[in-house]
Amino acid sequence: MKAETTVLVRGAGVTGLVTAVTLAERGARVTLAESGSRVGSGASWMAGGMLAPWCEAESAPPEVTEHSTGSLSWWSRHVPDVVSNGSLVLAPPRDTAEISRFGRRTSHFKEIGSEEIATLEPDLAGRFSRALFFREEGHLDPRKALPALSERLISLGGRLLTDQAGVPAQSTFDRIVDCTGLRARENLTTLRGVRGEMILLRCRDVTLHRPVRLLHPRIPIYIVPRAHHLFMVGATMVESEHAGPMTLRSMSELLNAAWVLHPGFAEAEIVEMGTGLRPSYPDNMPLVTQDKQTVFVNGVYRHGYLLSPWLAEQVADIICG
Amino acid sequence: MLFYGTRLSSPLMLGTAQYPSPEILAAAVREAEAGVITVSLRREAAGQRAGQAFWSLIRELGVPVLPNTAGCHTVKEAVTTAHMAREVFETDWIKLEVIGESDTLQPDVFGLVEAARILSSEGFRVFPYTTEDLVVAERLLAAGCEVLMPWGAPIGSGKGLNNVFGLRALRAHFPGTPLVVDAGIGLPSHAAQALELGYDAVLINTAVAKAGNPVAMARAFRLAVEAGNLAYGADPMEARDMAAPSTPLLGRPMLG
Numbered sequence: 001m002k003a004e005t006t007v008l009v010r011g012a013g014v015t016g017l018v019t020a021v022t023l024a025e026r027g028a029r030v031t032l033a034e035s036g037s038r039v040g041s042g043a044s045w046m047a048g049g050m051l052a053p054w055c056e057a058e059s060a061p062p063e064v065t066e067h068s069t070g071s072l073s074w075w076s077r078h079v080p081d082v083v084s085n086g087s088l089v090l091a092p093p094r095d096t097a098e099i100s101r102f103g104r105r106t107s108h109f110k111e112i113g114s115e116e117i118a119t120l121e122p123d124l125a126g127r128f129s130r131a132l133f134f135r136e137e138g139h140l141d142p143r144k145a146l147p148a149l150s151e152r153l154i155s156l157g158g159r160l161l162t163d164q165a166g167v168p169a170q171s172t173f174d175r176i177v178d179c180t181g182l183r184a185r186e187n188l189t190t191l192r193g194v195r196g197e198m199i200l201l202r203c204r205d206v207t208l209h210r211p212v213r214l215l216h217p218r219i220p221i222y223i224v225p226r227a228h229h230l231f232m233v234g235a236t237m238v239e240s241e242h243a244g245p246m247t248l249r250s251m252s253e254l255l256n257a258a259w260v261l262h263p264g265f266a267e268a269e270i271v272e273m274g275t276g277l278r279p280s281y282p283d284n285m286p287l288v289t290q291d292k293q294t295v296f297v298n299g300v301y302r303h304g305y306l307l308s309p310w311l312a313e314q315v316a317d318i319i320c321g
Numbered sequence: 322m323l324f325y326g327t328r329l330s331s332p333l334m335l336g337t338a339q340y341p342s343p344e345i346l347a348a349a350v351r352e353a354e355a356g357v358i359t360v361s362l363r364r365e366a367a368g369q370r371a372g373q374a375f376w377s378l379i380r381e382l383g384v385p386v387l388p389n390t391a392g393c394h395t396v397k398e399a400v401t402t403a404h405m406a407r408e409v410f411e412t413d414w415i416k417l418e419v420i421g422e423s424d425t426l427q428p429d430v431f432g433l434v435e436a437a438r439i440l441s442s443e444g445f446r447v448f449p450y451t452t453e454d455l456v457v458a459e460r461l462l463a464a465g466c467e468v469l470m471p472w473g474a475p476i477g478s479g480k481g482l483n484n485v486f487g488l489r490a491l492r493a494h495f496p497g498t499p500l501v502v503d504a505g506i507g508l509p510s511h512a513a514q515a516l517e518l519g520y521d522a523v524l525i526n527t528a529v530a531k532a533g534n535p536v537a538m539a540r541a542f543r544l545a546v547e548a549g550n551l552a553y554g555a556d557p558m559e560a561r562d563m564a565a566p567s568t569p570l571l572g573r574p575m576l577g
Contacts, residue, residue, distance in 0.1 A: 059341050105533055192343075192374030217477050217527075242371030249392075282378065284342035
């Protein structure tokens with residue numbers, strides 16, 4: 001690579017930020033251009049931020065796990081406050097069959113009983129008799145991690161331009177990397193959006209130390225603890241590209257799950273309700289593709305935080321050699 | 322048996338929800354050689370055509386589409402959803418679900434009959450999701466339905482045919498009406514059993530979509546409905562309490 005390969009990365013969601021930082025670390029001169037007013041103005045902001053390669057194997061193909069086992073360490077090296085407390089999979093008493101199913105599809109967990117559940121999460125003591133504990137997993141808060149990544153980009157000599165202001169012509173760059181999600185549809189025609197809805201709660205009566213997945217045959221839901229007594233409850237999966245507000249049905253399902261996990265959530269404040277569209281290819285797996293000088297990274301579906309480090313390496317191999 | 326004048330290429334109807342990805346869904350539909358695929362229409366997706374990307378994938382499968390009103394709890398919701406489905410999929414077929422109880426998702430048969438009457442009078446070809454109750458079945462036929470879809474067990478429970486007596490009685494009462502076991506089928510053996518009872522089709526979703534390998538399970542169901550169908554046509558033997566030796570004992574030489 002020549003000393004100063006110049007790269008324009010379009011889109012400052014999780015894929016664009018991780019790619020920009022990775023390219024800058026490999027010696028490229030990176031400009032990151034975002035059409036919104038800040039980093040993470042799309043689906044990345046609404047994500048749970050679970051770094052759960054083994055839990056995801058329940059419904060994702062083995063490649064997702066294979067290419068994401070390093071993600072927790074990648075994030076820990078790049079942003080502060082990444083939590084490595086594992087994750088917990090629970091089911092209400094009448095749905096415990098779902099735990100067996102989840103266990104058959106996944107690995108790297110320990111099956112635990114009520115005593116160990118109480119040790120890990122004292123607030124859940126006496127409420128659940130069976131759980132799967134994925135010790136090697138972790139989580140982060142996307143709303144802290146993404147700004148932290150953009151600072152890192154700048155400290156590496158990169159530039160961040162929001163609102164598309166002052167973006168030099170594409171022809172002035174050696175390479176373009178397009179990480180614009182559904183906005184890239186004109187070029188990537190098989191992309192579709194998968195709607196997800198989430199709620200942010202503030203609850204001082206419940207403390208959790210790790211993400212909890214509550215299994216249910218129809219509506220599996222997770223709750224991720226964040227700083228300042230916040231909890232992210234997500235997320236629906238709807239084959240729809242409607243980006244409008246959350247429906248009452250989805251809200252009831254999400255809130256009900258929180259209540260089932262712990263009745264203390266009944267007193268929680270609802271801080272925010274959000275929706276996002278996950279850019280997805282028909283096999284729900286991401287792709288790095290090339291068209292002349294542009295490299296497209298897209299289709300991360302629900303695995304942006306897990307798979308971005310792996311995808312960014314692919315991009316860096318193409319551009320930096 | 323004709324479903325509103327149409328002969329299905331297979332007695333296997335496959336639902337399209339809950340697959341790990343659209344690509345796996347497509348592979349499962351091909352492997353199942355499904356005669357019909359069902360699609361549920363969420364109203365918030367339908368209202369603004371926001372489900373278009375997924376619906377195109379469904380249409381491209383080239384299998385007759387039976388839209389459904391899954392998740393509707395009232396007559397009005399079900400009727401509205403049916404109207405949207407007709408517009409989106411350009412078909413007058415509608416699988417009618419009016420849910421009466423959210424724990425078991427069992428049908429509200431009163432609302433079902435009412436919605437079936439309204440939709441039939443508007444020219445819809447209604448496939449009602451019902452219980453195995455004979456009287457409700459009569460009412461549905463009187464309301465204009467020409468197909469019945471009794472449950473085997475609650476939706477997604479995988480418990481198989483819970484009331485074989487009731488399902489057999491339904492078959493005996495309505496020899497000329499296409500009957501489909503909808504809901505509750507968990508294993509290929511359940512599907513084979515429904516066909517062996519003389520049912521014309523089975524509708525399966527969760528059992529395939531939530532299997533560890535949906536494509537392999539789709540094939541298993543295809544083979545099961547083929548076996549069940551053949552068995553029914555072959556006039557199975559009657560079960561009996563006594564052993565019936567296949568070789569007469571009388572006159573057999575006594576050895577040893």
